Amino acid sequence: MKAKQNNIDRRAFFKAMGAAGLASVFASAQTRGANQANPPEKKQKPKIPQVPRRKLGKTGVDVPCLSLGSGAPEDAAVLRKALDWGVNCWDTSYVAAGGNSELGIGRYLSKNPEVRNKLFLVTKESDSKTPADLDKCLRTSLERMKTSYVDLYIGVYIMSDPAKLTDELRQWVKSAKERKLIRFFGFSTHKNTARCLAAAAKLGWIDAIVTAYNFRLMQNPQMQAAVEACHKAGVGLIAIKTQGMGQRIRTEKDKELVGHFQQRGFTDGQAKIKAVLQDKRISSACVAMNNVALLTSNVAAVLDKTKLTQADMKVFREYAQATCSGYCAGCAHICDSALPDVPYVSDIMRYLMYYNSYGDKDRARELFAKIPGKVRNKLLSTDYSLAEAHCPQHLLIGKLVAEAVSKLA
Numbered sequence: 001m002k003a004k005q006n007n008i009d010r011r012a013f014f015k016a017m018g019a020a021g022l023a024s025v026f027a028s029a030q031t032r033g034a035n036q037a038n039p040p041e042k043k044q045k046p047k048i049p050q051v052p053r054r055k056l057g058k059t060g061v062d063v064p065c066l067s068l069g070s071g072a073p074e075d076a077a078v079l080r081k082a083l084d085w086g087v088n089c090w091d092t093s094y095v096a097a098g099g100n101s102e103l104g105i106g107r108y109l110s111k112n113p114e115v116r117n118k119l120f121l122v123t124k125e126s127d128s129k130t131p132a133d134l135d136k137c138l139r140t141s142l143e144r145m146k147t148s149y150v151d152l153y154i155g156v157y158i159m160s161d162p163a164k165l166t167d168e169l170r171q172w173v174k175s176a177k178e179r180k181l182i183r184f185f186g187f188s189t190h191k192n193t194a195r196c197l198a199a200a201a202k203l204g205w206i207d208a209i210v211t212a213y214n215f216r217l218m219q220n221p222q223m224q225a226a227v228e229a230c231h232k233a234g235v236g237l238i239a240i241k242t243q244g245m246g247q248r249i250r251t252e253k254d255k256e257l258v259g260h261f262q263q264r265g266f267t268d269g270q271a272k273i274k275a276v277l278q279d280k281r282i283s284s285a286c287v288a289m290n291n292v293a294l295l296t297s298n299v300a301a302v303l304d305k306t307k308l309t310q311a312d313m314k315v316f317r318e319y320a321q322a323t324c325s326g327y328c329a330g331c332a333h334i335c336d337s338a339l340p341d342v343p344y345v346s347d348i349m350r351y352l353m354y355y356n357s358y359g360d361k362d363r364a365r366e367l368f369a370k371i372p373g374k375v376r377n378k379l380l381s382t383d384y385s386l387a388e389a390h391c392p393q394h395l396l397i398g399k400l401v402a403e404a405v406s407k408l409a
Helices: 002-020 022-037 076-084 096-111 113-118 131-145 167-178 193-201 221-233 252-264 268-277 292-303 310-322 332-338 345-358 361-369 385-390 397-408
Strands: 053-055 062-064 066-069 089-091 120-124 150-156 182-189 208-212 236-240 284-288
Touching: 062 066, 066 076, 066 292, 076 096, 076 292, 089 284, 096 113, 096 131, 120 131, 131 150, 131 167, 150 167, 167 182, 182 193, 193 208, 193 221, 221 236, 252 268, 252 310, 268 284, 268 292, 268 310, 284 292, 332 345, 332 385, 345 361, 345 397, 361 397, 385 397
Parallel strands: 066 089, 066 284, 089 120, 120 150, 150 182, 182 208, 208 236, 236 284
Antiparallel strands: 053 062
């Protein structure tokens, strides 16, 4: 009876949020609590509930377990509402929205300068080759965002090779911290992810990593070992790509997944976030939230205290296995070794995902256009059979590359 009652309460909770908004639901609840605990004349002002916080590795900093991703939207209403709920970790980058994301944050901070010391601001470099390039990129980001420092600077964006973590880079990090331009340093990765994490855990000077992590990738033993190594080394982990989107090939398995979690009182998207955050080694789930409705839904998921059961996690495991052929896990070293003349397969799979699953067609085409012309000219004439034979996900790489060329070229 208790389990049934919890399910009903949870359904009512989500329904109330959709009708009236999360803030008003919890504000009224806290008002009732205040009325019972205090005389009428000493009513406490209702407070909007705050998302739970976790330590970011050994930095000593608490960050919200839900971070505002997708370059931190330019919509001031989203930024304001995120702060209301304690979602004060904002993730952006030098290239997000053509630089407009950083500019949007800058406009917001110019109008609300008192907000800056409440934020944990994350931004990323773009294609820097030397420390001088990195310094220039960082200073541009600081100017755009109207701030004198960044809390976490992602100095290697979409890293796929740990060899990029050089001693020269370490020296620049030390200098940037001494000049108070950055508080912490790290990198982002969703290619050769386990290798990158495992290497970082051994270095001692990587503070945090923004890494792909979702219900699919957590099935990989190498990934689990790398996450554990970072956790033991005190490297903070912020999860991205938490929805585990592939190429959006709708099947009966998708319907079964959605139906299962609807019965549990969640959307499948909310359940995917909860699955990531059930791993306590993850400090925060950084999720694209470009409108208040999606922000509200995700905040609801992390505020709701219902834990996913072993049966729920089994549903995720079985779904991941059944639909793996539509998802590139980013093990680029396998494709690259099989296709030395076309070392961009995992990138192409990601760009096609942006097009098919995110609906971000312009971004997908822009990124595809950056692939060297001599490589693009070989894409349709290359034999992908060896890469397909070694692909752990069993992707039909040749077919997907042809689809990418037709949509993105």
